[in-house]
Amino acid sequence: MSDRTWLPEGVSLDKPSPARMYDYFLGGYHNFEVDRTAARKVLEGNPDAPLVMRANRAFLRRAVAFLVQQGITQFLDIGSGIPTVGNSHEVAQRAAPDSRVVYVDSDPVAVRHSEAILRNNSRATIIQADARHPDYILAHPETRRLLDFDRPIGLLIVSVMLFVPDDSEAYRLVSALLEPLPSGSYLALTHGTYEGVPAEHVRRIEELYARTTNPVKLRSRPAIERFFEGLDLVEPGLVYVPLWRPEGPDELLLAEPERSVNLAGVGRKP
Numbered sequence: 001m002s003d004r005t006w007l008p009e010g011v012s013l014d015k016p017s018p019a020r021m022y023d024y025f026l027g028g029y030h031n032f033e034v035d036r037t038a039a040r041k042v043l044e045g046n047p048d049a050p051l052v053m054r055a056n057r058a059f060l061r062r063a064v065a066f067l068v069q070q071g072i073t074q075f076l077d078i079g080s081g082i083p084t085v086g087n088s089h090e091v092a093q094r095a096a097p098d099s100r101v102v103y104v105d106s107d108p109v110a111v112r113h114s115e116a117i118l119r120n121n122s123r124a125t126i127i128q129a130d131a132r133h134p135d136y137i138l139a140h141p142e143t144r145r146l147l148d149f150d151r152p153i154g155l156l157i158v159s160v161m162l163f164v165p166d167d168s169e170a171y172r173l174v175s176a177l178l179e180p181l182p183s184g185s186y187l188a189l190t191h192g193t194y195e196g197v198p199a200e201h202v203r204r205i206e207e208l209y210a211r212t213t214n215p216v217k218l219r220s221r222p223a224i225e226r227f228f229e230g231l232d233l234v235e236p237g238l239v240y241v242p243l244w245r246p247e248g249p250d251e252l253l254l255a256e257p258e259r260s261v262n263l264a265g266v267g268r269k270p
């Protein structure tokens with residue numbers, strides 16, 4: 001792409017960025033050769049990668065729609081990514097126009113592009129922040145401007161915690177983000193799992209992402225379940241992404257859900 005006005009100054013193109021690789025897998029244009037080369041290596045190991053990402057994205061849409069049905073009209077979307085089809089604010093505001101969304105991402109390209117599409121949307125915003133600093137995110141003036149912490153909030157952490165390889169840090173920051181949310185709030189989370197995936201494939205993915213700006217760690221089912229500690233998991237519980245309230249028989253990977261290599265769940269804070 002020759003028009004690079006969206007590329008923030010100072011972004012290094014020496015290393016691939018998982019946000020831009022994800023954009024490439026989803027068919028977006030906000031990626032570079034360094035990202036595409038890394039993404040193609042992932043594809044060599046797992047040709048399903050674009051399907052996996054699309055299935056994950058479809059879960060995000062279903063989860064936001066479900067939460068709006070439960071009366072949730074405010075969302076904190078951590079690691080929201082480079083905007084693509086079916087962003088949280090679009091899904092939420094279509095169903096409930098007053099919905100408010102605070103996006104958070106550490107990737108400058110994701111942030112710049114989100115700012116551009118949210119310019120005329122007074123009920124949605126993006127903060128550039130690292131999820132490892134929940135206090136900064138929670139205290140940020142934009143978070144406080146848009147979200148009312150006296151009313152339930154939907155916390156979205158979709159395909160992000162795998163970028164926090166240290167277990168205790170990952171659990172600490174999810175519970176820190178949940179802590180100030182009132183009863184009736186929800187957590188929607190997906191996470192890559194190594195269960196059912198050949199060990200060689202897991203090693204390859206972790207090795208490839210180790211060379212990017214954000215290394216990854218896939219986790220076991222019990223380790224992923226732990227993110228929901230203290231919450232009531234809504235039906236159908238923690239399941240492969242396509243099995244979480246599919247909209248119909250055509251849901252992506254529904255016939256072979258384990259190919260999604262990601263578990264999804266939605267939990268309610270009692």
Ligand SMILES: C[S@@+](CC[C@H](N)C(=O)[O-])C[C@H]1O[C@@H](n2cnc3c(N)ncnc32)[C@H](O)[C@@H]1O
Pocket residue numbers: 018019022056057060078079080081082104105106107110129130131132157158159160163214
């Ligand atoms: C796989 S994408 C998921 C995007 C979106 N949540 C979705 O499911 O479609 C992961 C996103 O998390 C962001 N990310 C990774 N580590 C992060 C961190 N420590 N803090 C904030 N964002 C992070 C990446 O920049 C990327 O945009």
